[in-house]
Amino acid sequence: MLSPQEEDKGLHRVALISAAPAKAIALPLQKARARTVAALVDTVEDSCDGTATQLLLMAFYGYPGDVTATAEAFEEVLSAALAFGGRFAIWGDFNAVQQEGPFPRAFARGQVQPMDTTIEAEQVCTNPRRTRRIDFGVCHRRIVVDSVSHFDLPHISDHVSVVYQIAMDTSCDSHQAPRPMALQPPDAATVHDLFLKHWDPTAFEALVQEASLDDAWAMLSDVAEKALKGTPLDGDPGMSRSANWDPRPRRATASRAGAHGHESAALRTVRKFSARIHQLCAQQHSEPLRRAVQRSLCQLRHYFENVPYVDLHSPWKAAEWAKQACQDLEAQEKEAKLQRWKLDVKDDERKARSWIKRKARQAIDAEKPAAPVDNLPHAVHPARVVQQQSRAWMHKWTSRPRTQEQERLLTQVLDSVPPGHHHDMTIQLEADDLLRSARSMKGKMEGPDFWSADFLLQMPLLWWQHFAKLWTAVVSTSVVPQAWRKSWVLLLDKKINETRPISISPVAWRIGAKALNRKLLPWLNSFLDHRALGSAPHRSASDVHARLYLAMQQNCSTFVQQDLSSFFDSLDHNAMARAMTRLGAPSCFVNLFKAFYTDSRRLFRVASYFTPSWQTATQGCLQGCPLSPTVALCYGFIWSQYCATSSVECAIYVDDRILWPRQPATESAGRALAEALDKSDLVDKAFGLSCRPEKCALVAPAGDQTLQALWHRKYPRQTALHTLGIVIDVDTRESTLLKLSLKMVLLRLRYIRMLNSPIDLQRRTRDVLQRCGWRVAEDGGAIQRSDDDQNVRTFRFGYDNLSVLKMWLVEQYKLVGIQRCPRIKTSYHRSDPSFARGLNLPAPPPGTRHALAGHRALGRGGPLDVQRAAVASGNSTWHVAKRIQGFTQPQVCPCGLRAPSRAHLTWNCDVLTPVSILGQLPRTRAGERLFAAEVPEFPPAVGGDPWSDAAAALARRLDDVTLSAPENGCGDVLLATDGSSKHQVGSAAVVHGDAHFVATDNNEDQMPFTCELKALRLVSAALLQVTVIAGRRFCVLSDCQGALDALEDPLQCALPLLAAEVSRNLQSARALGHQVDLAWIPSHGKQQSWKPPASWIFSVPVCRALNDQADRAAETAREAHAARCSRVQWWSQWQAAKEWEMAAIKHSAAAAGALDAHYRRALEPADDDQDGVG
Incomplete structure (x- = not known):
């Protein structure tokens, strides 16, 4: 913790370092402000009954050579400490002795007492010249100082270090989680063999049939531990991950740290030998000392082979060797620790990112203003914080009986929402679904069962197939294993005496719940519109931004912003179950939601400190559970449907809500917004939610009176809209990033440099381009070269696979190498x-x-x-x-x-x-x-067909279809896409009915995955050109799951810009009013059990036939393209x-x-x- 900066020099004069948990506070100081840093620690006095109290610690730095200024500053600090009202201690470099300045008067008044309890301590001079004792401490008169000691450590300070030991303990009674069995996974073949050795499929099937799902999961978990070679760690047998455990009291950790910190046994031995041999130089006739040196010498030879001969009667030469050996070994260990840490961080990109972010955040926090004395934390030590905050959150998470008025209002709200099409489908999770979810959770934190996705992904496919059977049984029976209903709640600092709970459920539950969310997409897409956003594909914060910008383009400059207080923590399970049922949710999903939150047990955690027992919550959804955003989306849709009117438009993103008038220039805009807010209050009351007025806002230009009808709500009035990461000024129509901190960016860059990573790739790239005779395109998005026939070849970043660029480099390397x-x-x-x-x-x-x-x-x-x-x-x-x-x-x-x-x-x-x-x-x-x-x-892939022509032709076809009679008696339009590639010659095709639309290009990358994405791009580009908006749904089939995954997360794709373009086109098409559904279909008749999404009316034979047509069309186009270029001959x-x-x-x-x-x-x-x- 640092003192405030001096305004004229920009320096922090004082630092306070605490090994015990401490919280910086800001004392009301003027003259001493930049020379004092204060902090609170939780303590327990040894002589009392163990009641925890708070101790105020203050580090002070006096004015050199100016006793008067030091006296004024110290008296200001002392007055602030006395006004604080508790026990305190002040220490530091006072640049004055205790017999001058303000100290005698303060001692005489009994305001403080010196912490130097003996005359011997007062005689130790601490200044650089060792002539005065200017480093000392004073404290509250009820603090008992046990001892005073001194260390002269030139490598730390030119002053003598003073150590006071007081009769207080900074540790608190706390609990910790037991250690699980350590896992040491062998190679994949060994894991597979061990799994087969311990697995009993008959017993597992019997448990699933009997609905003994707790035992079935325990069996899967235990066998996984055996296959991954779970072993005891450091003599501790470890706990099985399937065990039903409770926190246990935290044991005091033994520490071997000395005056120089944590050092190896070898360095401690040579340091002890050096001290004794130097003492022997001063006391050559001490026989006990000579024997002690001899014993140290024997220990020393155990660690060092090159120890020279030591003449105990002439020890000066050995003393010089010991001093040098101590310095060398200390430097080696320091460098080895640093290099080991760097190597560990460099090898793990996730650790590197985490370290950089953490250090930058800590640097920012160190410069933040400390907490004022009128708003001090109730607890500082994590053990006390977790006790106090757990009580507060359990009060929030304990449901109160719903009143008849709430039930009546809920019925009124739900009846006003059109009922959704009932999707009573059977949800069956396959091993591939679970594996896909698990891969997205690599590196994520483990839950209370101590399983991580990284470990489970090392299990063979057969294990995942049985895991899928278990999940299918969980969904069908609505019986959730008890171990999955446990979660620990990480309490993150939010404000003074406030925390944000992030719940971490077992990874087995998270994997299945995320896969289940994907299965629910057809149901969600059946009712969601443009107002309820977030928590589903293609419904991001950017869509909210786009709607706000569109409103401002229509001359709207008044907005009402609301933020629900503790949204996830206040949701009532029964109310949300009724809401989802009204929207047509599959009954198995609703029952699973209710079963998961029945007897939901939670364990609170701050750092590694836990509450002593599990606690049962009866209200709220877990922040961190994959199902919670889906539940929030349902609430958001109901709220938007109830509040949106012909005069008011709205948008909701999880718990952030914005309303604005459709006719902003009219005088009735304020009244219309007031009526909409009244309806919003009614929805909140029906669901047991509320808004904090201080977190809401009335946004209007300066002097605008449109929202005067809402001023009674006590919402802050602003001229800028702060929402979802951006700030929009309604006066200037300019926008900026909400939380962009250039200081944070600079700090992160600084810590990146500290990792000493070889960031010279740009210089090396420039050199390689020059040597190869290649060039970078003007926009920097491509690399170009001239081939042997003087054709210009282009590699486009994000659109062409990097394997193309690698092939260029390999060919250049072979050409130059042979020459x-x-x-x-x-x-x-x-x-x-x-x-x-x-x-x-x-x-x-x-x-x-x-x-x-x-x-x-x-x-x-x-x-x-x-x-x-x-x-x-x-x-x-x-x-x-x-x-x-x-x-x-x-x-x-x-x-x-x-x-x-x-x-x-x-x-x-x-x-x-x-x-x-x-x-x-x-x-x-x-x-x-x-x-x-x-x-x-x-050779290049010459002879491609223009993509724009194919997209325009497909758009005309879709316009004609939209205007004609509906297919199969409904408005849905079925399309199939496919990409074909052979000998690096590719094509893409889209088929609708008997019409085929194909396209090829001259790009370098003609690989299968690229062609599949280009087929989807052809569809998305055509949809943007469709001029007839008739509310029809376009159902698009693709037999490439990887391409569909790329559209959900383009940055994780090998072609991020191409995938982002397709995803952006589809979002724009949806914004225009088109309904677009994408679905995977197995190629060439594989997986006979496949079925199209339940919301589609197209049968399996129709889908498979159209997909086969797309496959043939793409193959025919590829063959035609191959005939026009020379790649096949090559x-x-x-x-x-x-x-x-x-x-x-x-x-x-x-x-x-x-x-x-x-x-x-x-x-x-x-x-x-x-x-x-x-």
């Missing part, structure tokens, strides 16, 4: 014809490209001779002769020539070179010596080159093997020598 290879540049052909030489060939012409594909195919496995040949090493006479033990004969090829080279054995030996290869002899040294086959450069040439390279490499390895056999036969004794003598 620079010494064996290619220089002939090295031996002139003596008696040597077994290779072919005498020229170097390849500049710019010649080679496949080198056979080398990759054979160089990663197979016989060692083949691997050597693939990297153009070994397999010559020098290599073969060297590995034959005792071979000293002349190295002669079977053809009779001397010293056969690799090239000779492969291409030019009359005995070893096979006849089959003679017709494929290389033409350059690259083929002879590196076995590299020539291929032309990969792939044929590349395949032939690969086969030639593989044949050459194998021939070279076989020739080397034949030479090896030839040399070994030369070592065998002749047949005549083997005959016996008669």
Whole structure:
């Protein structure tokens, strides 16, 4: 904690560091403001009954050489401390001694007492010259000082450090969670084998059939622990994750920290030896000290091998060595700790981001104004905070009986909302659904069962299939395992004496609930409109911003902003169940919602401090549960439907609500808003909710009286709208980011630099571009190059897969590498014809490209001779002769020539070179010596069809369909999309009925996933051009789940800009009034159990037939595109080159093997020598 900055110098004069939990406070100071920092800590006095009290700590820095100014500042601090009314202690560098200035008078009055309790302590001088004691402390007269000690630590301060020990304890009674069994996951194959070893599918199926879902989950959890090799940790056997546990009292942690902090045993030993040997230098005749040094020496040799000889009668040389060894080891340990921490952070990007954000936030918090004395925290220590705040939140989460008036109002509100189409569908979760949810939760915090998604994702697919069976049983029976209904509540600081509860439920529940949300999308899309936003795909905060900007473009400048108080924490379960039933929610979902919150148990947590027991909540939805946003969306829709009128428009995003008049220029706008707010109050009362007036706002231009009818609500009046991350000034129509802090940005950049990451990629990129002769497009969004035929090739960031750019770099690397290879540049052909030489060939012409594909195919496995040949090493006479033990004969090829080279054995030996290869002899040294086959450069994908034409044609078709009679008696329009790619030639197709719309392009990236996304882009672009808005729903099929996932989160996609463009187009189409539903369909008749979304009227055969048509249309378009470009022919040439390279490499390895056999036969004794003598 830092003192306020000095305005003229911008410095913090004083810092207060506390190992105990402390909270900075602001005392009413003037002269001493920049020279004092104060904080509160919770303490328990040893001599009392253990009642917790708060101790005020103040660090003070006096004025050097000015006792008068120091006296004025100290008296100001002392007056503030006495006015505080509790116990306090003031210490620091007073730049004055206790016998001068204000101290004698304060001691005489009994206002404070000196903390120096002995004459010996008062005689220790602490200033740099050691002439005066200016560092000391004074305290409240009811504080008992037990002892005073001093440390002279030059590496910390040039002053002597003073330590006071008082009879107070800063620890509080607290509880902690038990330690779970440690997991040490082996490789995937071992995990699979261990799972099969311990798994009993028959027993699991029986538990599911009997609805014993608690036991079924315990069985899944226990087997997962065994498969992931759960082991005891540090002698603690650990708790099974399926156990039903309660918090246990926190044990005091043992600490081995010394005066120099936490150090290794080796450093503590050498430090002890150094102190003793230096003392022996001063007391050479002390026999006990000599024996102590001798014992330390024995311990020292246990850690160090290079300890020199120590002459105990002349210890000065050993003292110098010990001093230097102590310094060196201290520096090494400090550097090792720092490097280990850096390495840990660099290897884990999540940890790096967390550390950077935390340090920047702490730096900002350190400069924030401290809490004023008239609004002090009731508790400081986390153990006390969690006790007090848990009582407050349990009071909030305990439901009160609903009155008859509330039930009547709720019935009135629900009756005014059109009933939703009842979706009584059977929800079945598959293993793929759960895996998809789990992957999105990697790195997220674990729940009370101590399972994390990272661990569960290491389980085999069979485990997930049984987990899906369990979840299907949970949904169908509405029986939620008790372990899933437990959650711990993280209490985050919000304001003084206020916290924000974030509930973390078990990851098994979160995974299934998130997958369940996706299954509910058809139901949500069946009733949601443009007013209720958030918590569903394509209903983000930007949609609220767009509606506000549209309203202002229509000359609206008056808004009413409301914020629901404790929205999630105040929701009544029964009221929300009735609301969701009215909207047509599947009955299994409503029953599951009620079952989850029945006997919902919560454990409060601040840092690692817990409440002593689980507590049952009967009201509120968990902030952090995936189902809570869905429930909030239902409330938001009902509120918007009830409050929106012909005169008032509104929008709601979870708990943020905005209302504005449709005719802002009329005099009745204020009355219309007042009536809408009255209806809003009625909805809130029906659901048991309320708004805080201080968190709401009436927004209007300065001097505008339109909202005068609402002034009685005591809402703050503003000229700017603060909502969902932005600030919109209704006078200037300018907008800014709400919480953008340039100071925070600069601090994060500073901490990024502290990680010492090699952030030189831009400079390296520039160098690579220059060396390759490439260039960056003017807008910076693409890299361009000219190919061998002077065609301009373009790679577009975000639209083309990075594998394209990698292929460019690899080809450039191969081109430059072969040109620079010494064996290619220089002939090295031996002139003596008696040597077994290779072919005498020229170097390849500049710019010649080679496949080198056979080398990759054979160089990663197979016989060692083949691997050597693939990297153009070994397999010559020098290599073969060297590995034959005792071979000293002349190295002669079977053809009779001397010293056969690799090239000779492969291409030019009359005995070893096979006849089959003679017709494929290389033409350059690259083929002879590196076995590299020539291929032309990969060609561009020319001959594409304009996308705009296809989109316009599809839009005209949809206009005609919209104007014609509805299909199948309804207004829904079914479309199917598909992308096709082969030999890096692609196409996209959209099919409606018997009409096919296809498109191709000349882009570098023509891979399957890209084509699938482009097919969806064709649909989205066409929808924006549809001119007839008739409220029909467009049902779009795609057999690429990855493309649909990319639209939900474009930043996680390999083509983020392309996916973002499609997603943005679809959002705009919906904003225009189109209803667009996307759904996945298995390709080529797979997964016979597949069904279209329940809200669709199209049958399975119709969907599959249309998808097959799209597949054929895309394939036909791809074949037509392939006929217009040369990529197919190039792939044929590349395949032939690969086969030639593989044949050459194998021939070279076989020739080397034949030479090896030839040399070994030369070592065998002749047949005549083997005959016996008669």
